[in-house]
Amino acid sequence: MNYLPNILFAIALVIGIGYFVKNVRKLIRNIKLGKDVDVSNNKSQRLKNMINIALGQSKMVRRPVAGFLHVIVYVGFIIINIEVLEIIIDGLFGTHRIFSGIGNLYGVLIGSFEILAVLVLISVIVFWIRRNVIKLKRFWNSEMTSWPKNDANYILYFEMVLMSLFLIMNATDVSFQAMGSGNIISQHIAPLFSKIPEHTLHLIERSAWWLHILGILVFLNYLYFSKHLHILLAFPNTYYASVKPKGQLDNLESVTKEVMLMMDPNADPFAAPEEAETNEDPEKFGASDVTDLNWVQLLSAYTCTECGRCTSSCPANLTGKKLSPRKIMMDTRDRLEEVGKNIDANKGEFKDDGKQLLGDYITKEELWACTTCNACVEECPVSISPLSIIMDMRRYLVMEESAAPMELNNMMTNIENNGAPWPYNQMDRLNWKDE
Amino acid sequence: MTVKTMAEFMAEGKQPEILFWVGSAGSYDDRAKKITRAFVKLLNSANIEFAVLGAEESCTGDAAKRAGNEFLFQMQAVTNIEILNAYEIKKIVTACPHSFNTLKNEYPSLGGNYEVLHHTQYLQQLIKEGRLKVTNNSFKGKRITFHDPCYLGRANEVYEAPRELLKELGVNLVEMKRHRRTALCCGAGGAQMFKESEKGDKDVNVLRTEDALQTNPDVIATGCPYCNTMMTDGVKFKEKEADIKVLDIAELLANNQEL
Numbered sequence: 252m253n254y255l256p257n258i259l260f261a262i263a264l265v266i267g268i269g270y271f272v273k274n275v276r277k278l279i280r281n282i283k284l285g286k287d288v289d290v291s292n293n294k295s296q297r298l299k300n301m302i303n304i305a306l307g308q309s310k311m312v313r314r315p316v317a318g319f320l321h322v323i324v325y326v327g328f329i330i331i332n333i334e335v336l337e338i339i340i341d342g343l344f345g346t347h348r349i350f351s352g353i354g355n356l357y358g359v360l361i362g363s364f365e366i367l368a369v370l371v372l373i374s375v376i377v378f379w380i381r382r383n384v385i386k387l388k389r390f391w392n393s394e395m396t397s398w399p400k401n402d403a404n405y406i407l408y409f410e411m412v413l414m415s416l417f418l419i420m421n422a423t424d425v426s427f428q429a430m431g432s433g434n435i436i437s438q439h440i441a442p443l444f445s446k447i448p449e450h451t452l453h454l455i456e457r458s459a460w461w462l463h464i465l466g467i468l469v470f471l472n473y474l475y476f477s478k479h480l481h482i483l484l485a486f487p488n489t490y491y492a493s494v495k496p497k498g499q500l501d502n503l504e505s506v507t508k509e510v511m512l513m514m515d516p517n518a519d520p521f522a523a524p525e526e527a528e529t530n531e532d533p534e535k536f537g538a539s540d541v542t543d544l545n546w547v548q549l550l551s552a553y554t555c556t557e558c559g560r561c562t563s564s565c566p567a568n569l570t571g572k573k574l575s576p577r578k579i580m581m582d583t584r585d586r587l588e589e590v591g592k593n594i595d596a597n598k599g600e601f602k603d604d605g606k607q608l609l610g611d612y613i614t615k616e617e618l619w620a621c622t623t624c625n626a627c628v629e630e631c632p633v634s635i636s637p638l639s640i641i642m643d644m645r646r647y648l649v650m651e652e653s654a655a656p657m658e659l660n661n662m663m664t665n666i667e668n669n670g671a672p673w674p675y676n677q678m679d680r681l682n683w684k685d686e
Numbered sequence: 687m688t689v690k691t692m693a694e695f696m697a698e699g700k701q702p703e704i705l706f707w708v709g710s711a712g713s714y715d716d717r718a719k720k721i722t723r724a725f726v727k728l729l730n731s732a733n734i735e736f737a738v739l740g741a742e743e744s745c746t747g748d749a750a751k752r753a754g755n756e757f758l759f760q761m762q763a764v765t766n767i768e769i770l771n772a773y774e775i776k777k778i779v780t781a782c783p784h785s786f787n788t789l790k791n792e793y794p795s796l797g798g799n800y801e802v803l804h805h806t807q808y809l810q811q812l813i814k815e816g817r818l819k820v821t822n823n824s825f826k827g828k829r830i831t832f833h834d835p836c837y838l839g840r841a842n843e844v845y846e847a848p849r850e851l852l853k854e855l856g857v858n859l860v861e862m863k864r865h866r867r868t869a870l871c872c873g874a875g876g877a878q879m880f881k882e883s884e885k886g887d888k889d890v891n892v893l894r895t896e897d898a899l900q901t902n903p904d905v906i907a908t909g910c911p912y913c914n915t916m917m918t919d920g921v922k923f924k925e926k927e928a929d930i931k932v933l934d935i936a937e938l939l940a941n942n943q944e945l
């Protein structure tokens with residue numbers, strides 16, 4: 252017996268999965284560069300969110316056309332991958348369609364896979380047309396430079412090819428066609444190959460089979476470099492996303508400590524600050540780089556699908572300002588990748604590269620254009636909050652660099668002096684009563 | 687106009703039913719003061735024992751927080767909480783969604799725990815309980831569109847109360863293309879109210895006013911003093927101020943009763 256195919260298959264599998272695991276490890280390491288944040292509360296609400304939003308795609312279908320097609324591709328892709336299990340067993344043990352022994356059910360299964368494959372193929376073609384022919388505006392904003400655009404198309408091509416290979420593989424499988432069950436679509440493709448001698452046909456079938464599984468392995472490893480990573484990360488991201496009302500911004504605990512000290516009438520104002528005793532650096536307020544963000548924010552940067560739903564509903568972006576919430580997420584991810592590569596290149600230590608998220612990626616002009624309206628958060632199909640990153644960076648600008656726009660400084664001085672954003676006397680607060 | 691301060695209630699040894707949090711805009715801004723007065727008229731007509739803090743009230747700190755100044759925000763919050771807790775306040779009603787959001791969501795972890803309602807929620811309650819009555823119908827059939835304030839709608843998912851009140855008035859509620867959770871911001875939130883906007887091709891309030899104008903309304907209704915200013919400016923920019931009024935829900939109710 253010839254074991255060569257089995258051995259080659261096993262090697263391909265080990266390399267494919269091994270490389271994937273290596274990248275997942277890197278991914279986790281990069282995400283952990285973020286600050287810790289307590290997400291242990293509200294477990295049942297979080298689980299519900301994950302089931303509804305990631306599994307149930309509840310937010311995708313708010314835009315019905317894209318949502319419907321996306322559900323098809325998603326369901327199709329997951330279900331068809333049951334077939335991959337059979338391919339792996341066949342590949343390793345040299346069997347052929349090992350599951351066909353289960354009888355009628357096999358026909359039903361493969362039959363539905365074939366139907367799904369066609370539906371996925373159609374949906375993916377429509378997606379391609381929306382992007383490249385109809386040119387929906389949100390796929391052509393300025394942050395959609397060549398790579399993000401190509402990435403999106405590569406994913407669509409991948410899926411087109413994989414689905415086609417699956418159907419060709421079935422159509423050219425003589426014994427499968429002879430079974431006459433489950434070939435609901437492929438029986439119509441089979442006649443195309445009817446003039447081809449059986450030996451060649453077998454060769455085509457084997458090639459399609461090999462390309463199909465190799466394609467899947469390549470696709471698996473492509474994820475890490477692509478916005479397609481969302482098919483995995485949507486789950487943790489929807490789980491760990493905020494469960495508070497959208498309007499609630501966290502109160503910085505480090506600030507609370509200092510405020511309480513300042514307000515405490517018993518505190519000795521001349522006492523040496525506590526930091527002097529511990530050797531710690533005083534805590535930095537807000538974020539100027541990715542490592543100042545928390546790990547959930549970093550996770551969401553990797554989760555972002557670049558769909559642009561956020562940007563297409565952002566009041567600042569809609570009125571021509573530079574701010575684009577999608578760009579905030581893409582910048583965060585790109586900078587995090589840069590930091591990760593820096594660590595890899597320097598034996599596990601980050602070496603200062605003179606760059607940071609603020610300024611080198613995200614400009615002040617973008618940050619100050621945000622109205623904190625939460626439209627981006629509401630729209631995001633995978634529960635990302637670009638707003639939380641914008642806010643952390645504003646905090647850095649104001650509390651570490653005193654770099655607020657002048658009018659805002661005036662507003663804040665007014666609040667400090669007379670308890671209102673305008674320069675009115677606090678004693679006049681009740682004047683409206685007699686006007 | 688009868689308005690008692692918390693200090694006065696305290697002196698009488700009494701506790702009001704609610705504290706009306708007026709907010710900075712409601713206290714000083716000429717347009718917003720009218721909303722404040724309209725709401726007070728409604729409270730008085732329903733015989734509600736309410737108090738204000740008067741000169742003891744200070745900015746909630748929302749704008750400072752969203753400008754990035756967490757220090758100033760927490761200083762404001764702690765000062766306000768000290769006063770609110772000293773008066774043993776349990777229930778706060780405010781006509782400003784920004785104060786509403788901050789008091790309700792951001793004060794608790796700093797020690798301020800109160801039941802906080804937006805004035806539209808409270809007015810709806812009063813009508814339901816029969817304490818406030820809608821007897822006239824001067825807005826019946828009028829085309830009115832409601833602009834959802836971000837900090838009432840998306841931020842806290844209060845979409846029904848203002849609409850229920852409009853229904854009470856028998857108006858013809860015409861929704862904008864973007865409404866409820868997809869409503870477009872008026873452009874004032876996140877401290878934008880206090881600064882020039884960044885370079886762009888349009889002002890946000892103008893875009894939102896265009897949304898509203900598409901519904902061909904007699905009145906643009908809001909529930910936020912900042913939205914009110916932004917929409918009023920937008921309507922002026924479009925030179926429509928002769929035909930279209932921008933009114934707070936409280937003003938609609940008060941005007942309807944000719945208070």
Ligand code: SF4
Nearest residue numbers: 565621622624625627
């Ligand atoms: S919260 Fe800021 S970034 Fe998000 S949609 Fe509103 S203005 Fe745009």
Ligand code: SF4
Nearest residue numbers: 555556558559561631
């Ligand atoms: S943040 Fe969310 S809505 Fe915005 S592009 Fe990414 S996935 Fe889409």
